[in-house]
Amino acid sequence: MKVANGVEVIELKIDAMGNEIVLHPTLVFDNEISILIDTGIPGQLHEIKGAMAKADVSFQSLIGIILTHQDIDHIGSAPQLLEEFNKPMLVYAHKEDQPYIEGDVPLIKTDISRMSKQELDALPNEVRYLYNNPPSVKVNKLLKDNQVLPYCGGIEVIYTPGHSPGHVSLYLKKTKTLVAGDAMVKMNGRLWGPVKQTTLDMKAATQSLEKLLDYDIETVICYHGGVFKGNPRPYILEILSEIV
Template identity: 50%
Template sequence: MRVTKGVEMLELHAQGSNGPSVYCPTLVWDEKDAILIDTGLPGMLGQIQAAMEQAGVPFQQLRAVILTHQDLDHIGSLPAILEAAGGGVEVYAHALEQPYIEGQRPLLKSLPPGALEKLPPHVRAMFANPPKARVDKLLEDGQVLPYCGGIRAIFTPGHTLGHISLYLEEQQVLVTGDAMVYANGALQGPVPQVTHDVETAVQSLQKFSGLQPDAVVCYHGGLCKENAKEQLQALLERAAEK
């Protein structure tokens, strides 16, 4: 789904234990470079390549992958992407996420053995042997990557220890990762059931104060484009009251 010029929200589909699910990585590009924010579950490389082709962006143009955090549905297809690219693609993440992404520590929200047994075999395999891949460069709060008009990292911990969101400065698009969701036509705060530290996650929403996005992309729920500025401000006001 086209967000604005040079920004596409990908819609990756999977069949989960609770029915169909949609995951929404963000593709940003210009004449030289393409940047992918998050990578879906394992096995979604083909969907990503097809979505890039449909957007008119050759897979060979991919220069970097930015991971908002370590969760399986965000890092899942990273190893396959790096293998298919054959080099030349750098991976960015926050330092607190690096050991989990690289496999030095088990994923923060790995399921306990009892829960694993209740999952379908293919899902069980993902959690039992999560993907891992290198992180080339570490992102700091406020750092601006010199791609596609500037991509600013915003440190928004809570969902995980080192969760980040991204602001596309030239396009005025906020990519939230899992810092918030879009549901029932409205921006909403972090989902407690899948959030490591709810209190910190709610406090992190204030890091978006002062932004005036024309669109907000949530990894779960998708694109908020209608009254995005007003919706974001309303969410921040509600969060400040908690």
């Protein structure tokens, strides 16, 4: 789905325990290079390559992956992407999520050692296998708050912790587009705050949204929910007003 010149949202469908969920990685590109923000779940390399071809973006133009945070559905197909390449690839993430992404410590939300036997028994076999064998990649470029990556008109890093310790959102300066990761979701045509059930620190995650008020945003891309066109400010203010 084309969002603006040089910004494409990839729609990746997954079956989550009988329910279809659509994930929305973002492809940012120009005439020379491309950057992929998040990578779906493991095994979706074919879909990613197909979406890039449909957008008329060469797979070989990909120079880097930005991971907004450590969750399985964001790290996902990054290992397969790196294996597919015949040249070095930049992998960006925040230092707070780096050890989880690299597999040095278990992913916080899917650490089976923290689950009860009842919780484990309730997991489908394929999900249990994934939790036992989560994807991991080496992070070779660390992201910092307010850092601007010099690609495609500038990609500014906004540190938005709470959903995970190292969650980041990204502001695409050229198109005034916010890639929100899981900092917000789109549902029923509007924006909502982070999902409580999957957010480690709900208060911190909500407070992080205050940073977004400093940006001139015309489009928001939510990993869950897709593209929101318009000014997000009224929704962000509403979400912030509900902090207890």
